[in-house]
Amino acid sequence: RRTMASSDESSSSDDENEAVKPKRGLRSVLLQYMLYDAFVRPQPWHFAPLYDTDREKVWRDAVRSVCDAHPGAVYVVSCAGELPSVPIFAASAIRDSALSPSVVHVLEPRRPIASALRSVIGDNELEASVRVIPSSASVFRPNPKAAEGAFGSAARVLLVPGVEDISTIGRALEDVKDACEHLLTSDAAILPSRVSIRAVGVSVPAQTEVVRARVGVVSGFDLGAFNRFRGGSPVDLVRLRDVKHTAVTDETELTRVLLTSSEVRDKECLLDAVELELRATVDGELTAIALWTDCEMLDETLSGGIERKSRRQMLSFLPSPLSVSSGSVVKLRVSHDPSSGLEFSPVDVSPASADAKTVSMSVERWHFPMVNDERRNSVYDRAIRDATIGRRVIDIGGGTGLLAMMAARAGAAEVVTVERVADMAECAREVLASNSFADTVRVVHGSSLDLEPEALNFKDNAKAEIVLSEVLDDGLLGEGVIPTVAHARRNLAVPGARVIPAAAKVWAQVVHIPFQPEPLVRPAAAAGDVEGARWAGYDTMRPPQVKNYTSVRLDRVAHVALTEPFPVFGFDFDADLDDPSSTAEYCRETVLNATATREGIANAVVFWFTLTLNRGEDDAIADICTYPAMAERCGAKESSRCWNEAVQFVESVAVRSGETLSVKAAHGPTRVSFSDVRARREE
CATH class of the missing domain: 2.70.160.11 (Hnrnp arginine n-methyltransferase1)
Known part of the structure; x- marks a missing residue:
C-alpha cells in the first residue's frame, strides 16, 4: 500500500502520470512481479461473480432506481474479492434506461486490474460514461469546480460491491467511511443500503474438502500433531454447500450496518459486535461459526449465503470444539482481524496469545483433504502390506509420515521417509514419536533428488528395496513423480526395486x-x-x-x-x-x-x-x-x-x-x- 499520493491519484483525472521515471533494476522488476502475483493477481474465485446473472439483475434494477432518484455522478469502490463487474452493470443500466447522463467513476487502485477494466469498458462500448481512476476512496478528492454529474464531481450515488463478500466487508466498510468523509454529497445514496452479517454455529468433521477441520486418528495412527498447521483459530473461505457440515445452532444476525452518511460517520468501528449469542438446536459439537452477508438493495436482498453459487462463506473455527445441548445458549467473544477475518472464542476463556496463532505458511492446505481421504489411505495401506514385509523402504514426499508408518506396521525391515519442507519434517518426527515409531522410522529433511544412498543410513549402507511415494497432483505429473521416481530408482534403490505406485x-x-x-x-x-x-x-x-x-x-x-x-x-x-x-x-x-x-x-x-x-x-x-x-x-x-x-x-x-x-x-x-x-x- 502506498503511503503518499501521486499526482494522478489526488486529482480528478484518470490520465497516467507522464513524468519520466527512473529505470528499475532487475531485482526491482522481479520483486514487483512477485508482489503482484501474490497479492493482486486474481484467482479463480474472483471470476465467478462475472457470470452471476441473478446478481447482475439485482444490481441493474437497484442502480436504475437509485440513479433515477439521485441524478448525478456515480462512484464505484473496487472490491478486492472480485474483478470489477458492478461498474459495467451500472453504466449499461443507466445507458439502457435512457437516464440523464451520469459518469460512472471507478476507484481502482490496482493498476493492472484498472488497465484490464479499461479494456472491458471498451469492449462494452462504455468509454463515454465510465472513467477509471487509479486511486482509492481514502486518497481521491472530487473537483469542487466540476459541474454536477460531470467527471470529477462529488458523488450522488456510491456503489460498494465489497460488502457483498464476507472476506472483504471490513475493508469495504472502511472505504465507505472514507467516501462519506471526502466524496459524497450530503444527500447521496449508497448501495447496498443496509448490510447484515449472518452467523450460524456448525460442526465440521475431517473430510476431503480443502478445509482446516481438526485432524485426529487416521488409519489407526494419531495425526494430532498435524493440527499445528491449522493455527489456533483458523478462518477458511469455503462454499458451505460443498463442505460436509451440520448446523447445531439457529441462524442469527451478528451485526447490522445501515449505510447512510450520518450512520457511517457516527461509528468508530462498523464491525462493532462484541459478543455473539447462539442457541443450540441439537445435541452435538460446535466447531466453527459460518458467516456471510445479506445486502439490502432497495426492494431486494443479495444474500452471500449458502444458495449463492458465486460466493464463498467464512468458516471461523473455534480454538477448541464446544459440546452443546439442544436449547442451551453459547456466548462467544468476537474479534476482527483485518488479515484473516472474524474470530470467535468462548467468553469464559482467555483469548489466545499472538504466538498461539502463528501458522507456518510452508504447508499447503491440500494436505488436509489428502490425509483425511480414507479411500486413498486404505488402498495404499493394502498395497504396502502386500509388498513391504522384511524390505527396506524409502518413502518420498513423506508429509506426516503416514505411509511410512503403514510400512513399519506392515513389517518392513527399515523405513526412511524423506520430506523437503522443514516444518513438515519436524511434524513427522512428532507424529512418529506419538505413535511409538520414532525408533523405527527415520526422517530425512531434504529433496530426494539431492540425496545419495549414504544419507538414508540403511544398515550396511544398503539401498532401498521399495520406492514408495505419493507425489501426484490433479493432473498426475505436476508434483514431479517422473523425475522423482527415476532418480530414486537409479540412485537410492537396488536394481529391480519395487515401486509403489507401479x-x-x-x-x-x-x-x-x-x-x-x-x-x-x-x-x-x-x-x-x-x-x-x-x-x-x-x-x-x-x-x-x-x-x-x-x-x-x-x-x-x-x-x-x-x-x-x-x-x-x-x-x-x-x-x-x-x-x-x-x-x-x-x-x-x-x-x-x-x-x-x-x-x-x-x-x-x-x-x-x-x-x-x-x-x-x-x-x-x-x-x-x-x-x-x-x-x-x-x-x-x-x-x-x-x-x-x-x-x-x-x-x-x-x-x-x-x-x-x-x-x-x-x-x-x-x-x-x-x-x-x-x-x-x-x-
Whole structure:
C-alpha cells in the first residue's frame, strides 16, 4: 500500500502520470512481479461473480432506481474479492434506461486490474460514461469546480460491491467511511443500503474438502500433531454447500450496518459486535461459526449465503470444539482481524496469545483433504502390506509420515521417509514419536533428488528395496513423480526395486463448459459469443497455471460431455531402467481420436487418472480412480476425492454427433497438456 499520493491519484483525472521515471533494476522488476502475483493477481474465485446473472439483475434494477432518484455522478469502490463487474452493470443500466447522463467513476487502485477494466469498458462500448481512476476512496478528492454529474464531481450515488463478500466487508466498510468523509454529497445514496452479517454455529468433521477441520486418528495412527498447521483459530473461505457440515445452532444476525452518511460517520468501528449469542438446536459439537452477508438493495436482498453459487462463506473455527445441548445458549467473544477475518472464542476463556496463532505458511492446505481421504489411505495401506514385509523402504514426499508408518506396521525391515519442507519434517518426527515409531522410522529433511544412498543410513549402507511415494497432483505429473521416481530408482534403490505406485493411466473426455458463476477461469476471448466478448478484457488477469489446466470438481460444474472417456497416456513407473519411460526427461506427443456422442461446442478437455499400486494378475484393473463418477468405466476398484479433475480449455469448435474428433495430447516430465481439438469431416 502506498503511503503518499501521486499526482494522478489526488486529482480528478484518470490520465497516467507522464513524468519520466527512473529505470528499475532487475531485482526491482522481479520483486514487483512477485508482489503482484501474490497479492493482486486474481484467482479463480474472483471470476465467478462475472457470470452471476441473478446478481447482475439485482444490481441493474437497484442502480436504475437509485440513479433515477439521485441524478448525478456515480462512484464505484473496487472490491478486492472480485474483478470489477458492478461498474459495467451500472453504466449499461443507466445507458439502457435512457437516464440523464451520469459518469460512472471507478476507484481502482490496482493498476493492472484498472488497465484490464479499461479494456472491458471498451469492449462494452462504455468509454463515454465510465472513467477509471487509479486511486482509492481514502486518497481521491472530487473537483469542487466540476459541474454536477460531470467527471470529477462529488458523488450522488456510491456503489460498494465489497460488502457483498464476507472476506472483504471490513475493508469495504472502511472505504465507505472514507467516501462519506471526502466524496459524497450530503444527500447521496449508497448501495447496498443496509448490510447484515449472518452467523450460524456448525460442526465440521475431517473430510476431503480443502478445509482446516481438526485432524485426529487416521488409519489407526494419531495425526494430532498435524493440527499445528491449522493455527489456533483458523478462518477458511469455503462454499458451505460443498463442505460436509451440520448446523447445531439457529441462524442469527451478528451485526447490522445501515449505510447512510450520518450512520457511517457516527461509528468508530462498523464491525462493532462484541459478543455473539447462539442457541443450540441439537445435541452435538460446535466447531466453527459460518458467516456471510445479506445486502439490502432497495426492494431486494443479495444474500452471500449458502444458495449463492458465486460466493464463498467464512468458516471461523473455534480454538477448541464446544459440546452443546439442544436449547442451551453459547456466548462467544468476537474479534476482527483485518488479515484473516472474524474470530470467535468462548467468553469464559482467555483469548489466545499472538504466538498461539502463528501458522507456518510452508504447508499447503491440500494436505488436509489428502490425509483425511480414507479411500486413498486404505488402498495404499493394502498395497504396502502386500509388498513391504522384511524390505527396506524409502518413502518420498513423506508429509506426516503416514505411509511410512503403514510400512513399519506392515513389517518392513527399515523405513526412511524423506520430506523437503522443514516444518513438515519436524511434524513427522512428532507424529512418529506419538505413535511409538520414532525408533523405527527415520526422517530425512531434504529433496530426494539431492540425496545419495549414504544419507538414508540403511544398515550396511544398503539401498532401498521399495520406492514408495505419493507425489501426484490433479493432473498426475505436476508434483514431479517422473523425475522423482527415476532418480530414486537409479540412485537410492537396488536394481529391480519395487515401486509403489507401479503405474498410472491418464483418461480424458472432450466437453463443453459454459460460462457460469463457478471458480472457473474460462478464456472469454475465444468463446465466440456475446457473454464471452463482454469480459474478454480480463483474460490477461488469468492465473498463470490456468494456461495449463485448472482443477475442478466436475460434478459441481455445469458441463456437457461430447465424447465417451478415452485413455490418453499410460505410465509404468517400474519400467526397465533402460526403457525411455524410466528417465527423468520422459516426453511424448500423440494425436488421439474420439467419437462425438452428441452435437455441441467443444471448448475443453477434462482429464483425470487411475493408479495401479502393485502389479497383479490383471494389470488392466486399476486400484483407484481420481474421478469417482468414472471409476467403473475406467476399470478401477475404488475412487478417491482428495484429487480433483483437471480441465484444460481449448479453442472452441462445433461438433456433430458421430463425427471423429482428433485431440493432440502431449506430456513432459511435469505436465500433461491438450490442444487442437478438431472435427474430421468428409468433403
